[in-house]
Amino acid sequence: xxxxxxxxxxxxxxxxxxxxxxxxxxxxxxxxxxxxxxxxxxxxxxxxxxxxxxxxxxxxxxxxxxxxxxxxxxxxxxxxxxxxxxxxxxxxxxxxxxxxxxxxxxxxxxxxx
Amino acid sequence: xxxxxxxxxxxxxxxxxxxxxxxxxxxxxxxxxxxxxxxxxxxxxxxxxxxxxxxxxxxxxxxxxxxxxxxxxxxxxxxxxxxxxxxxxxxxxxxxxxxxxxxxxxxxxxxx
Numbered sequence: 316x317x318x319x320x321x322x323x324x325x326x327x328x329x330x331x332x333x334x335x336x337x338x339x340x341x342x343x344x345x346x347x348x349x350x351x352x353x354x355x356x357x358x359x360x361x362x363x364x365x366x367x368x369x370x371x372x373x374x375x376x377x378x379x380x381x382x383x384x385x386x387x388x389x390x391x392x393x394x395x396x397x398x399x400x401x402x403x404x405x406x407x408x409x410x411x412x413x414x415x416x417x418x419x420x421x422x423x424x425x426x427x428x
Numbered sequence: 429x430x431x432x433x434x435x436x437x438x439x440x441x442x443x444x445x446x447x448x449x450x451x452x453x454x455x456x457x458x459x460x461x462x463x464x465x466x467x468x469x470x471x472x473x474x475x476x477x478x479x480x481x482x483x484x485x486x487x488x489x490x491x492x493x494x495x496x497x498x499x500x501x502x503x504x505x506x507x508x509x510x511x512x513x514x515x516x517x518x519x520x521x522x523x524x525x526x527x528x529x530x531x532x533x534x535x536x537x538x539x540x
Contacts, residue, residue: 357530415476419470419471419472
């Protein structure tokens with residue numbers, strides 16, 4: 316099976332812009348979770364989608380949003396980018412979600428200037 | 429906020445030695461997992477231990493869980509240079525739909 320893919324791998328944006336990141340889970344996996352990783356805050360949970368429904372949400376402002384499509388592919392969007400949004404954004408998929416083994420993608424490195 | 433805190437933050441050992449890293453967490457959990465991350469890439473799942481288990485093995489990995497102390501340890505035996513990575517524990521809080529929370533990580537360097 317192909318692994319989790321994330322596009323794009325690298326992205327440079329300007330403060331105030333918005334960005335959309337994409338994640339394609341492993342075939343058959345219905346759960347997709349998003350994480351933000353920074354040197355200062357470590358790995359922070361953003362949200363989880365399961366069968367097109369947001370099932371869990373972390374403590375991030377409303378500028379961070381996501382969605383999941385019927386084929387389980389997921390996108391996350393960050394509006395009005397701030398310098399502090401510079402991070403590695405990781406997507407993970409699993410069959411059932413929650414506490415079960417997650418398979419991570421390589422991440423999207425977002426730099427906000 | 430982080431649920432888990434790994435200790436030590438960084439560890440440097442010689443190839444062939446054993447490496448032990450610890451994770452402490454704050455609230456009751458259903459499961460605890462350990463992940464490895466190489467140089468800013470995606471994470472790789474290593475092992476999952478359930479709250480009713482005390483010890484689990486997988487190859488050169490040994491994980492223990494002490495729910496009374498809210499702590500877990502990961503032991504890597506006979507370390508190799510390829511084990512150089514950051515190691516994270518991840519916990520899910522009991523009750524409702526679980527949300528996985530990652531610890532701060534231990535950066536392990538294995539010197540050939």
